[in-house]
Amino acid sequence: MKEKELRRSLAVLPIGTVMKLTNLSARQIRYYEEQDLITPERNAGNRRMFSLNDVDRLLEIKDYLADGINMAGIKELYALQQQRAEQKQADLAKPLTDRDVRRILQDEFLNLGRLQSDKGPNYPAH
Amino acid sequence: MKEKELRRSLAVLPIGTVMKLTNLSARQIRYYEEQDLITPERNAGNRRMFSLNDVDRLLEIKDYLADGINMAGIKELYALQQQRAEQKQADLAKPLTDRDVRRILQDEFLNLGRLQSDKGPNYPAH
DNA sequence: AAAAACGTGTGATATTTTCTAACATGATTG
DNA sequence: CAATCATGTTAGAAAATATCACACGTTTTT
Structure with a gap:
């Protein structure tokens, strides 16, 4: 393409x-x-x-x-559209920083902890 | 397309x-x-x-x-190409005339006859 | 070999297209 | 009502394209 x-x-x-x-x-x-x-x-x-x-x-x-x-409105539309495209591009360019990785890992550990302890009687299904 | x-x-x-x-x-x-x-x-x-x-x-x-x-040769090439395209187009337009159908059927019958009789020892495979 | 034909370059001149800039205008809008 | 918007129109200049003719080095024909 x-x-x-x-x-x-x-x-x-x-x-x-x-x-x-x-x-x-x-x-x-x-x-x-x-x-x-x-x-x-x-x-x-x-x-x-x-x-x-x-x-x-x-x-x-x-x-x-x-x-x-009107012109101004259309220009604004394109500016926004442009911004979103740039953001998407940036996201694709460097998918995960070290900080992202650490944060994600930490989240997983937190979830693990929650699953194995602290399950009260009304612990939400799944 | x-x-x-x-x-x-x-x-x-x-x-x-x-x-x-x-x-x-x-x-x-x-x-x-x-x-x-x-x-x-x-x-x-x-x-x-x-x-x-x-x-x-x-x-x-x-x-x-x-x-x-040279130019003349290229012109000839395109003329031929053009002819073939037109023929193809014509073939698509009216795919089979009654005569075509009769001829094709007749061919099939002829092949049938050949298969069931006249098979000598050296009859070509397939 | 001389002449002719091929494929392309170049130059002259005319016409068309596009450019910028300015002014005009009807329809909103503050 | 004055200003802004979106567009039309006109003028003059520059660029792009058209046709035509002539030139020229290479094949091809005679």
């Missing part, structure tokens, strides 16, 4: 194509960029070049706008 | 993008079109617009040329 993501993020489309694909005006597309909702690349001649991901996002933006959400 | 094919045949790329993607010069790309090896679409302003399939084909053409096949 890595190759596909690469393809989808390749900046190969000029604004004219994106206009047709999204039914947005050049003005709208540039404005959304100004609002940091998308960040198309630039080629050597300063022309904006868009990826399929950009097109997807523009279509999303259209939907959000149709739902009455 | 129909949606994917649609995407791959969408003419969305300008020649500049295709040049980068294929490492071919504009001259080469236009010449290959002149030789009917590709047929990019044109937008309202007469600019060539290419699909991902076009890019694939251009890369193929590059390979063929590197292998020493």
